[in-house]
Amino acid sequence: MSRLKDTLARGEFVVTGEVAPPVGTDVAAMRRSAETLGPHCHALNVTDNQAATLHLASLGACRLVLEWGFEPVFQQTCRDRNRLALQSDLLAASALGITNVLLLTGDDPRWGDHPEAKAVFDIDSTQLVRAAAGLNAGRDMHGDELTGATDLFIGAAVFPEAEPWDIQLARAVQKVDAGVEFFQTQAIFDTDALERAVAALRPRGVKVIAGVILLRSVRTIDFINERVAGLMVPEAVRERVAGAADPKEEAVALAIEQVRAIRGIADGVHIMPLGLDGVVPRILAEAGLT
Amino acid sequence: MIITKPRDWTRILGNLDEVGAKRVFIMGCGQCASVAGTGDEKAILQAKAALEQSGREVTGWAIGEVACHLAAMRLETRKRHGEIESADAVLVLTCGSGVQTVADSVDKPVFPGLESVFLGNVIRHGVFEERCQMCGDCVLDLTAGICPVTTCPKGLLNGPCGGMWAGKCEVLTDRECTHVRIQRRLAEQGRTRVAEIPAKDFSKKLKPGSINMRAPKDEGEGKP
Ligand code: SF4
Numbered sequence: 001m002s003r004l005k006d007t008l009a010r011g012e013f014v015v016t017g018e019v020a021p022p023v024g025t026d027v028a029a030m031r032r033s034a035e036t037l038g039p040h041c042h043a044l045n046v047t048d049n050q051a052a053t054l055h056l057a058s059l060g061a062c063r064l065v066l067e068w069g070f071e072p073v074f075q076q077t078c079r080d081r082n083r084l085a086l087q088s089d090l091l092a093a094s095a096l097g098i099t100n101v102l103l104l105t106g107d108d109p110r111w112g113d114h115p116e117a118k119a120v121f122d123i124d125s126t127q128l129v130r131a132a133a134g135l136n137a138g139r140d141m142h143g144d145e146l147t148g149a150t151d152l153f154i155g156a157a158v159f160p161e162a163e164p165w166d167i168q169l170a171r172a173v174q175k176v177d178a179g180v181e182f183f184q185t186q187a188i189f190d191t192d193a194l195e196r197a198v199a200a201l202r203p204r205g206v207k208v209i210a211g212v213i214l215l216r217s218v219r220t221i222d223f224i225n226e227r228v229a230g231l232m233v234p235e236a237v238r239e240r241v242a243g244a245a246d247p248k249e250e251a252v253a254l255a256i257e258q259v260r261a262i263r264g265i266a267d268g269v270h271i272m273p274l275g276l277d278g279v280v281p282r283i284l285a286e287a288g289l290t
Numbered sequence: 291m292i293i294t295k296p297r298d299w300t301r302i303l304g305n306l307d308e309v310g311a312k313r314v315f316i317m318g319c320g321q322c323a324s325v326a327g328t329g330d331e332k333a334i335l336q337a338k339a340a341l342e343q344s345g346r347e348v349t350g351w352a353i354g355e356v357a358c359h360l361a362a363m364r365l366e367t368r369k370r371h372g373e374i375e376s377a378d379a380v381l382v383l384t385c386g387s388g389v390q391t392v393a394d395s396v397d398k399p400v401f402p403g404l405e406s407v408f409l410g411n412v413i414r415h416g417v418f419e420e421r422c423q424m425c426g427d428c429v430l431d432l433t434a435g436i437c438p439v440t441t442c443p444k445g446l447l448n449g450p451c452g453g454m455w456a457g458k459c460e461v462l463t464d465r466e467c468t469h470v471r472i473q474r475r476l477a478e479q480g481r482t483r484v485a486e487i488p489a490k491d492f493s494k495k496l497k498p499g500s501i502n503m504r505a506p507k508d509e510g511e512g513k514p
């Protein structure tokens with residue numbers, strides 16, 4: 001069962017949030033995060049060793065999120081596991097009641113905290129989507145029949161602002177053909193780029209949930225521009241946050257504008273609070289979403 | 291060709307110490323390691339000087355014509371039997387393959403003198419780049435002659451990944467994304483890209499590789 005899927009199917013606008021598992025076993029902060037964001041979201045993404053940095057496993061954290069009363073989106077990257085492990089984790093997800101999955105390539109380990117690690121990339125995210133679709137149909141990647149199929153709601157990432165767009169779009173379409181049902185995007189600053197992505201993908205029967213990131217300070221922006229793959233905060237946004245008397249309030253105001261704009265374009269919004277969990281309810285309320 | 295580079299010299303000296311080697315024979319290679327300048331006469335003489343400086347004696351040296359050729363290496367080491375016999379160990383300035391043919395040809399402890407790093411293209415003299423990982427299931431027919439297995443740092447068959455920005459690679463930010471290059475070249479040649487390259491069959495490249503050209507051929511395999 002997926003509330004995310006059902007809500008999208010009804011044509012309603014959805015909100016997803018994001019929680020990060022701890023680097024360790026103390027899940028208290030993650031729980032606080034889930035309890036702050038959860039009541040305002042249809043589902044919460046749980047990141048998978050984000051930025052190629054060791055964290056508690058996404059699958060286990062998803063189960064905790066479920067037990068705390070919220071619906072998780074299990075993020076799975078191709079970086080750390082081969083096709084056996086990826087498929088068996090998807091089977092486990094299904095058996096544990098985790099339905100939503102976001103299937104990603106994953107950042108390269110040479111940027112993470114274990115640069116000595118072997119990057120796996122046995123398969124890529126298109127191939128993983130196809131594998132997940134196969135599990136839903138009751139077959140594994142090798143074509144053998146499963147004792148009990150999965151019931152996954154299959155998501156993937158799309159990057160509307162990444163040029164060259166024709167090549168980016170071709171990749172997204174390839175993922176749709178492989179079995180993607182919804183996309184979540186990287187943070188969006190250029191709504192024209194989002195519009196062009198939605199216009200190209202929606203007719204293919206997929207939903208697009210657009211990303212919003214909370215930029216609490218110039219330091220955060222510089223960190224993103226330097227270290228986060230596939231995302232560049234435009235100079236105008238940086239100047240706006242830099243010039244504000246209260247940068248945090250400016251970030252909130254910016255997010256409200258972005259959520260409002262996205263509401264008129266996409267099928268949902270994905271909020272990445274980067275630690276500013278507490279302001280998310282206010283952003284959603286002021287954007288008219290609660 | 292096989293690209294080799296110098297190995298940590300203190301580790302080499304440590305290896306020789308472990309077996310108490312005071313007298314050393316050096317073997318180089320006339321092929322890749324000579325082109326790379328890591329196992330040619332100059333490199334051997336440098337190693338010889340360094341060994342002598344560390345208080346060791348070099349009993350002799352040779353450049354195997356093709357160090358990875360087992361029969362040829364057996365012959366080469368037989369020719370240098372006296373110098374090798376009087377040594378306590380052999381230091382080999384070749385790729386790991388060559389080190390092993392030497393180790394199979396002599397009774398003495400044999401140590402690698404180089405690091406073997408990749409199968410490389412010579413871009414120009416002294417500049418090497420990895421373009422093929424010998425995956426056993428070549429996709430260059432689908433990718434306009436640009437290898438995604440090797441030149442995409444993640445080895446993705448389908449791309450670009452989410453890190454691509456303005457056509458550039460997420461990992462090697464000064465390079466164009468392999469998948470952008472592939473799709474551009476395909477378009478330039480008026481070719482359509484395959485919808486999706488299926489997951490790689492890694493059973494095509496199981497370790498250790500082994501081929502016997504003398505064995506009877508499978509039907510449909512091999513000859514044009
Ligand atoms: S696909 Fe790449 S790694 Fe494999 S054989 Fe061809 S060039 Fe080499």
Ligand code: SF4
Nearest residue numbers: 442451459460467468
């Ligand atoms: S940006 Fe392109 S070349 Fe670089 S890792 Fe991603 S897909 Fe591979």
